[in-house]
Amino acid sequence: MTTSATPRTRLAPPAAGAAGLRATALVVVLGSFMSVLDTTAVNTAMRTLGRSFGAPLTTIQWVATGYTLALATVIPVTAWAVGRIGAKRLYLTALVLFGAGSALAGLAWNTESLVAFRVLQGLGGGMLTPVGMTLVLRASGPERTGRAMAVLGLPVLLGPLAGPILGGALLDAASWRWIFFINPPVAAVAILLAARILPHEVPRPGRRLDLFGLLLLSPGLSMLIYGLTHGRDPAFMLTGGAMVLGFIARALTCDHPLLDLRLLARRPFAAAAGSEVLFVCAYFGSLILLPLYYQGLRGQSAAHSGLLGIPQALATGVTMQFAGRLIDRHPPGRIVLTGVLVATTGFLAFTVQVTDDVPFWHLQTALAMLGVGVGLTMMPTIAAATRSVAAEQVPLATTAVTILQQVAASTGTALMSVLLTHAQRTAPHPADAFRHTYGWAVALMGLALLPALLLPRRQPE
Known part of the structure; x- marks a missing residue:
């Protein structure tokens, strides 16, 4: 199989069979578990974050809302990006973004900076699961799909159990910053393993990305929700609502919409x-x-x-x-x-x-x-x-x-x-x-x- 960086250079074929599946699953589960763990741990820290920054709940909740909006933004981009740069490169990019966002979030000096760094985290975290699923399913083949899906379900099972416990322990023993600081070392290990284990591939560009739809949806939703939480100024809600309506109109008429609402x-x-x-x-x-x-x-x-x-x-x-x-x-x-x-x-x-x-x-x-x-x-x-x-x-x-x-x-x-x-x-x-x-x-x-x-x-x- 050829590398996406130099398509004419031959590389050793990726690991095959059960051993290859286990190695790939190890990398993917590590990345997904880190993302799920972080999401559930942060919910435990909301009260502490509000006190630390002197922010009301309607403001500090953007630490969670900004993250999930970033996830929604990056999900439709993921399939397009896999075709453009390859699943391995994209997975490495996601790990770097998540690790960097985590480190910066731990260094945040006010609510605004924390929300911004959580958005960066979300851009990486949003790609980890879908790209990881692509990698595992490719390594498993049709005959081992059930086993692969069971492995992918482990972070969903264990993350919500461990996240609040670990987050609470870190809050009581140290500070809220360590909820984010624990991620970069794990991300670094995952990056090293991914670079060594995951197979290289040739990018296969597919359908075009609906960039205009993306520019309507993400800012529109952000302004709409901001208007909901800060209702004194209706301009944000009206502008966001207009952008979301524009996105819906485009999705119903565009040949290759970002989100196919015709379904x-x-x-x-x-x-x-x-x-x-x-x-x-x-x-x-x-x-x-x-x-x-x-x-x-x-x-x-x-x-x-x-x-x-x-x-x-x-x-x-x-x-x-x-x-x-x-x-x-x-x-x-x-x-x-x-x-x-x-x-x-x-x-x-x-x-x-x-x-x-x-x-x-x-x-x-x-x-x-x-x-x-x-x-x-x-x-x-x-x-x-x-x-x-x-x-x-x-x-x-x-x-x-x-x-x-x-x-x-x-x-x-x-x-x-x-x-x-x-x-x-x-x-x-x-x-x-x-x-x-x-x-x-x-x-x-x-x-x-x-x-x-x-x-x-x-x-x-």
Whole structure:
């Protein structure tokens, strides 16, 4: 196989078979685990970051929102960039960006600099998973695809377990800066392994990048969400809304749009996308609230608040492993509908118990039920969306669902921070403010049942 740098130079062929798959998977899992670990650890630090920079929640939440918006920006660019420079080079670039962004975030001197460096992190982190998946699937071949997907699921299972615990321990023992400083050494190891192990390849340019659509979508979403969180000046919201509408018009008329919204004309795809957006907005948006409740209202340390999240993360990760198998044998409508119903019930049971003295195990039981519902919803919904389109449209469908997921997570985080801030000004008791905000998230999650009812509930003949 030839190198992408000098196409006429012959190199040794990449490692093949089980050994090659294990080596490639090692590199990819290391990079993906680092990204997932960082994302979940940062949520634990929101209260500390707000105090350190003297920033309100509606401002400091941009540490999370900026990251997820960067993910949404870079995802559609990834497939184009793989064709232009090759998967290995792009994966190395992603690791460098993530490591550099992490180091700079640890050195941040104010909220604005931290958000900017988190965006840089997100540009790298957003490429790690899709490019890593491409590398592993190429190394596995069709006969080992199932094994490869199981390996790729490890960071999703372990990251949410380890992230809050590690983040909390670093906050209590050192400072918030070490949540970011632990990433560069891991990134450096991953870069060395990737440079040595991953196979070289010849770039194969594919479809053109819709640069104009990209310039409309990312700034438009940023201004729209900024307007949502800082509602005193409607100019940002109006300008952002106009840019997003312009992007939608282009996506419906352009030959090769950044995001193929014409897929929404298919009822199963539209139903899956609708369920995913509402569910993700409610669930991932509410993740910013739990550490604030445990640390601010219940007086728990950052480390202990991370430990309290283990039952939910474990329930989600384990259920995801089973859900991936269920979707092959049962119609997606039944699985997703069950998942949303279980998650909403668990979320409601948690919300009504949010006080300043409820036993923690009561909350953990309800959150574990929520975790089971999340595990039954997330992957089956994506599978339902991609199954509803022709084989040649699967990459477009996957990209569309992933972007919509990240946009929903960004919007949900901003929305929940605004709702909590407003509730804290008007609620008679701090616990009432959290319960009121969680109530909105439960209602939003319950709305995901409506599009889920439109998903196929019978296996195709």
